[in-house]
Amino acid sequence: MKKIGKFVSYTDQVYRELKAAIISGDIQQGDFLQERSIAEKLGVSRTPVREAIKRLEFEDWVETLPWKGVVVRDIDRQDIIEVFQCRYANEGFVGELVASAISEESLEELKQIKKNMEALASKSRQEFINEDRKFHMHLAQLTNNSRLVHFLDHLSDQMLRFGILAVKNEERMKGTLQEHQAIIDALETRSPEKTKEAIHIHIDNSEDILLNLVDNE
Numbered sequence: 001m002k003k004i005g006k007f008v009s010y011t012d013q014v015y016r017e018l019k020a021a022i023i024s025g026d027i028q029q030g031d032f033l034q035e036r037s038i039a040e041k042l043g044v045s046r047t048p049v050r051e052a053i054k055r056l057e058f059e060d061w062v063e064t065l066p067w068k069g070v071v072v073r074d075i076d077r078q079d080i081i082e083v084f085q086c087r088y089a090n091e092g093f094v095g096e097l098v099a100s101a102i103s104e105e106s107l108e109e110l111k112q113i114k115k116n117m118e119a120l121a122s123k124s125r126q127e128f129i130n131e132d133r134k135f136h137m138h139l140a141q142l143t144n145n146s147r148l149v150h151f152l153d154h155l156s157d158q159m160l161r162f163g164i165l166a167v168k169n170e171e172r173m174k175g176t177l178q179e180h181q182a183i184i185d186a187l188e189t190r191s192p193e194k195t196k197e198a199i200h201i202h203i204d205n206s207e208d209i210l211l212n213l214v215d216n217e
Contacts, residue, residue, distance in 0.1 A: 009048070010044050010045075010047075010048035011048040011051040011052050011055070012052075013042075013048075014038070014042060014044060014048045014049050014051075014052035015051075015052035015055050015056065017042060018033070018038070018052055018053070018056060019056060019061060019157065022056075022061055022062075022072055022161065023157065023160045023161045023164070024126055024164065025161075025164055027072055028072065029072050029073065029074045029075060030071060030072060030074060031071065031072050032068070032069045032070065032071050032072075033053055033062060033069070033070045033071070033072070034069070035049045035050055035053070053070055057070065060073060061073060075161070075162065075165070075214065076214065077211060077214055077215070079158075080162065080207060080210045080211055080214065081207075081211075083155060083158050083159065083162070084203060084206070084207040084210075086155055087155065087159070087203050088200060088203050088204075090148065090151065090152060090155075091136065091139075091140075091152070091199050091203060092196045092199050092200050092203075093148075093196075094139050094140050094142075094143055094148070094152075094199070095139070095183070095186075095187075095192065095195035095196045095198070095199040096192040096193075096195065096196050097142075097143045097145075097192075098139060098142040098143055098187070098195075099186070099187055099189075099190055099191055099192040099194075099195040099196075100190050100191075100192055102142060102187050102190070106138070106142055107184065107187060107188065109138060110135060110138060110139070110180075110183075110184055110187070111184060113131055113134050113135045113138065114135065114177065114180050114181065114184065116131045117131045117132060117135070117176070117177060117180070118177060121170075121173045121174075121177070125164060125167045125168070126164065128167060128173060129160055129163035129164055129167060130160070132163060132176060132180075133156050133159065133160060133163075135180060136152070136156065136159075137149070137152065137153060137156060140152045140153075162206075162210055165210065165213055166206060166209050166210055166213065168213075172206075172209050175205060175209075176202075176206075179198070179201060179202035179205060180202070182198045182201070182202070183195065183198045183199055183202060185198070186198040
């Protein structure tokens with residue numbers, strides 16, 4: 001985490017820094033958030049830290065344990081199931097919406113993102129997952145449905161955290177790349193049904209990997 005500037009509200013900046021640290025694993029599940037320590041590290045007073053933590057708690061990133069303090073929530077089976085149910089319903093719909101009208105330019109952008117992911121697979125799990133998010137959000141943006149984009153953007157914050165766990169397994173990186181290619185191939189046919197199916201397969205495989213990881217832990 002880095003020192004906080006003055007051009008955006010302190011609370012917003014603290015919130016972003018803390019959430020980014022939770023997503024990346026710099027702050028891990030089960031870690032307690034100490035207001036004083038965080039305030040000193042970020043160079044702010046305790047008030048914006050307190051407000052940022054309240055916001056994180058409202059969004060279920062952290063929880064308050066009586067007599068103990070605020071702790072980063074563990075990822076459990078129900079978290080994964082709920083998020084992936086939302087993905088299955090909404091991202092499949094995205095595929096149906098964009099498939100028949102996607103431009104060659106947009107297809108090339110998706111192919112470039114996949115190439116970026118290939119280059120990052122052996123270098124940085126965090127950057128690989130960031131590019132994965134770009135891939136899915138680019139598809140969402142092609143719907144021109146701002147409410148759908150906003151919903152999936154919020155959901156993708158959770159997916160970034162899940163993704164860091166999933167790609168601990170290098171085989172999952174390879175599987176993700178193959179599944180992204182299948183989505184691109186389906187889009188090139190301009191078939192809503194094939195695109196939806198390819199996206200659903202990708203989502204199902206990702207969910208299975210995460211549920212297995214949680215069960216084994």
